[in-house]
Amino acid sequence: MTDIPFTPTRSPRPKPDDASLAFGKVLTDHMFMMNYEEGRGWHDPRVVPYAPLSMDPATSVLHYGQAVFDGLKAFRGEDGQIRLFRAERHAQRLNKSCRALCIPEMDPGLIRESFEAVVAADHDWVPRAPGTSLYIRPTVVATDVMLGVHPSHSYIYFVICSPVGAYYREGVKPIRILASDNHVRAVQGGLGEAKTAANYAASLSAQKEAAEAGYTQVLWLDGVERKYIDEVGTMNIMMQIGDEVITPPLAGTILDGVTRNSALALMRDWGLRVSERKISIDEVMQAGRDGTLREVWGTGTAAVVSPVGELGYKGDVIRIGNGHTGLLTQRLYDAIMGIQYGRAPDPHGWMSVVKRPGAGNA
């Protein structure tokens, strides 16, 4: 951490039990803040006590959704060190999302420092129980007060953190997914590659329909032909058919997941045959029927991997792996978690240690 000013809170909040942690309900004591004004650029980075934001009702983000975010985690290793997973790649992606929404980019080094500074301030909030972590949520929103539609001239960037519980408290459990043929998430030329608020608002009604039909998540098909697989819920999707691992290519509608990228790198290290190619829902359903569809899983920061046990499409249902997590899915889960908690070597240099004042950082 360099010289980011730090104002410690005078009223620390009670910390929840590691055992009672859910996702994103409890926020920590501090947040990072930075401002942008046209002509002045990004300025005034600081770590301050967590507090509500006050906004004029005419603030543009509240009306037109010029907002981007990202999500990454800090892990407490068994050696006591706190490490961030692929902070640099998350910083780059936040800037990529900014570009898509006409938000001025930030210095990527400063974005990384913003993660480190807030985690260092709240290092006591990084939970200790196995499988727990500190979720970090960087967010940029437009703050011009005006009702005209145009890119804002002012923004705030903030980073808040939430201790989160183990995603799979009762072991990794396969989900049921429903391919939607009436809703789409993104189209070429749209915002699918950006982590922006609108994409999540647009997903809610499809998610609600899937839940009402007894499914856990929506499987998104492409927005033009409704034929090719894009993503699952807010995760990237992968599958193994025969000896080929397949994931849809980053061709304009799919979010470039950091977990996706990490899983692909590991599977290539392991010598597996990995294809980033278009795959149609018909090909998947056929592979499910003829027995060559071995595993399907989602990837994302929250769960790492999420095995798919059942896939519904136009009234047909295929079962995958008899309700069990596949071997490759489990191997990826163990490998990524091993690196994140500092139990396994980190050959790609994905982890970075967060330096804490007076904590004996070796």
Ligand SMILES: *Cc1c(COP(=O)(O)O)cnc(C)c1O
């Ligand atoms: C965040 C997100 C992902 C997963 O990205 P990670 O970097 O692996 O967390 C995938 N798809 C969508 C739509 C997302 O928002």
